[in-house]
Amino acid sequence: MRKADPPGRDVLRRAVGGQRRDVAVGGVLGMGHQTGEALVPVLIGLAIERGVVDGDAGGLVMWLVVLAVVYVGLSYSFRFAARAGERASVTAAHHLRIQLVDRVLAPEGGAAERRLPGELANTATEDAKRVGAVSMALVVAISASTGLAVGAVVLLRMSVPLGLLVLLGTPLLLWLGHLLSKPLERRSETEQERAARASGVAADLVAGLRVLKGIGAEQAAVARYRRISQDSLTATLRAARAEAWQNGVVTMLTGAFLTLVALVGGRLAARGDISLGELVSALALALFLIGPLSEFSWVNAELAQGRASAARIAEVLGAEHAVAQGAGALDRVEGGLRLRGLSYGPLHDVNLDVSPGETVGIVTVDPADASALLHCLARHADPDEGAVELDGTALTELGLAELRATLLIAEHDADLFEGTLLENVRAAAGPEAPVEAAITASGTDEVVGTLPDGADTEVTARGRSLSGGQRQRVALARALAADAPVLVLHEPATAVDAVTEVRMAAGLKELRHGRTTVLVTNSPALLAVTDRVVLLDRGSVVAADAHERLVHQHVAYRTAVLA
Template sequence: MQIRDLPFSHPGDPDVRSGPRFLLWLGRNQLAGQLKSLCWGLLHQLGIAGLPVGVGLAVQAVIDRSGERLALAGGLIAALGVLIALGDTMLHRAAVTNWITAAARVQQLLARKTAELGAALTRRVAAGEVVAVSTADVEKIGWFVEALSRFLAAAVALVLICVGLALYLPSLGVLVAVAMPVLALAVLPLLPRATRRADEQREKAGKATELAADTVAGLRVLRGIGGEELFLGRYRRASQEVRGAAVRSARMWALISSVQVLLPGILLISLVWYGATLAQEGRIDVGQLVTVYSAATLMLFPLRHVEEIAMAYSFSRPSAQRAVRVLSLHRSSREATAGGVVPTGDLYDPVTGLLAPQGLFTAVVCGDPDAAGRLAERLGGHAQAEGEEADGEGASGRTPSVLLGPVALDELPLEAARTAVLVQDKDPVLLSGTLRELLDVPCSGLVTTEEALGAAQCGDVLSALAQASGDDDGDPMRTRITERGRSLSGGQRQRLALARSLVTDPQALVLDEPTSAVDSHTEARVAAGLARLRRGRTTVAFASSPLLLDTADRVVLVHEGAVVAMGSHRELLHTEPRYRAVVTRETDEEAALSAAPGAAAPAMKDVQEIEERA
């Protein structure tokens, strides 16, 4: 796999049973790249290991006054230098390729999972954690995958050098061969504590990231209430906790590094002292002592890779676990069994009993906004994860799937389900880009951009974008919209999002409070445009505004997780007190007064005023 071949046509199906298994799966999927890196690493490490032989031969040749052997030793050192340079260059190239490839694979998996879960992702996993996984955690996972092959090359080189020294000069080689495992494993008792401190640092960093993301998202509100300093203080405390945790973690890694320096230093001192004694006694040559000492010194270089792989695994294991937490989420606990053909028919939720007849505009009134949002997500096929509480859940722990005609949405492939039903949240997101790019979405082609913008009453938005356009002709379609549409007002963002949904023209469109951020006059025109443009198509709108409810073909009241009444807006105002309480914002005291004898006339007067506004 080459970097130019990215992105993958299919990143694969990861093993999400645990973080280590996920890392192992990544390594297996890059086996060719790992073997290539291992081979170049061996060439590099063994080239370095051969230098002491050349140096020892050169020293002995000088002592024996042999010019021929000195020239051969110089040629050997030069050849080894070329091999070292070649091995190091190609090792770096292969290792970086492994790093980027692994990071790209994880990012593709996360992007695919994000597209699958949609708005349900941030309800199951905090937004800050998603950001941390897709940025810092991806880097750490790639680091471990990249360091693994270099560590294996270093380990093989250490074994070969120890065996070679033991055969070349047993009196000193055995000492080195016995000491090397001790040096490599000496830091293992310190790793659990270092890992715990690193985990603590990452946990605090994730919370600080989440706090920062929430603060930025709500910056306009914070400025409105003067809460910037309050949240700045909270983030300052969180960042100081991250700093303290990072310092504690760094102390442990500093201790590990010092052990990696101290113990090899003791080995080298012992080796020089014992080797000098043997050379003084005439039991070994000076050249042999130089060879063994040089080999032991250069072995400290591959020995460093033991510390690196321990640190890389310590950082990447919790990062992989967090990635697994996201990648193990599913749109539904059921497997897609239906074909890719998009079904037609009524939209029905067996949990609440809500029925949206095909081709009609159905308005849903729900007193609990959170329950309305969950119901809207369920109508779009965003089933709850296993273990989540849900009204109407069966004994099996599974929420019954919403039906589109005779087919359950959970049984449809994701692409077919998204084509069939589109859900627009009450707080829709506008991605950065031009207005033309914003409206360039998969669609049926039956609704034009002009029709969608007109139905959503985006005339003032187009005028504002035309004034802000950098083009001479003032084309609003080429005007850039900032991230999340922050350059627009709440009502403008909401209407542009509605226009985007209308352009898509799905079989069933589910809208959660589509006009909550606009004034009453604009709301009346949006409601009329929506009813006109969606005539003959299934539309469900969660709302409590009389202006929107009066344009619906039928209105359904959902109370405490079940459908309790249905009819037209005016019928329910007259016949259903619970409906009237939600639509008119009637308080408990007012409801009690309206139910008392002699209070019917004022109540009917309020209803008449609402009907006149509608």
């Protein structure tokens, strides 16, 4: 039974196969270039034979003209071969980046689990680039092989011993080069893993810079990054040493091989087995062979790094989906939400009914309960037991795209994007969406009034040009503008002052009137505008009533929302 190929090899095969036209064109043109390069010593030898040995001026001029034509041909062949190879390399890397982005953003999720954003970015840039470079390496390998083959044939025609020496010695050198590339492949994989980890931690620290400064944890963060960065540097230096060692040993072996070719050719010329012109050609060919053999050293290094990066890409592309794609659809959306015996993580046997058009608050004593609940509602994960139903249909039966357009989860740590403030609000809004009403209801109109260009003010990546409270208001406006039939909001007002929070609560109640809304929050101002509130304690529903009554009658509730 044939052993299955490693996943990384499949990534390499598809990356190169997708660019086979450019690889083939580059390879053919590279073959022409190397053939011309191999013929140059022969033509020089013929020119010397005719002009110097035979004294034939006409023959000398003729062979010099032929030499000039060959130079022009090999020059253009090299130029267009390099262009085709580089195009194949860049295009393959681009397609891999698209595949990685598609996989990371796939509705089924799973690819980003246990991976920092910086790690994924490193995989989509550096690893994709290294795998793409394999296409260029193949073009170079085809070209170099042709140069070696033509050189061997020419040497065989001059002298069988010389030709056999090249034909037998070259495969041995290539095999040794392949063996020497194995340590580089292992160390390159480690280098990329640690570099990706360092990038991920750096991105994490930059994202949380304000928080770190606020709690005075800059020194601890710097120490952590310094340690991880040092690990990455150590791995990079080990990979560089492995590459330098490989290149050095291969260069030494190549030099010894070419010295042997030159010695054998010299002895044959001294015995009269080959002419002066043939000796010049043989020595020039021996020098020419340095190029193809050196290129094989580079090709081996590129292939080693490409295989290591392909394995990392395969891990992301082959990551298991967090949830399965459903095939069902809702004929009509009313907005009824129901949890039946839901158990997931810290939650166990949670039962809850939210009627269409109702506004329900959910208070959690433990924030982990809120996170688990949101994971199930958003279908980032499926419950261990029980089910979540939308209008009587289990979420697991619905297509993810339709589900997330119908049931919108606006999480607490929602990010903004580069673009204007208005573009951020309109990000998920349809043509008839209540954008202006959403801006007013969320209190974002106050933010607009403080910005230099109003709603057209540019927002930097992740909204870092805005304060925490401003970001929350814009994020809430974006969620409200989406006008989803069912909206779940998680702590949308933790970074605003009490007055703004009350205004946001009133605007939310007015704008979402008649639409199903779930507020997962411990904010008294927001809970005051709900129709009823459910209290989750130790993973179960322990109380459900109006906010005012729960405040007066339930100690655990009062502690959760007022403490």
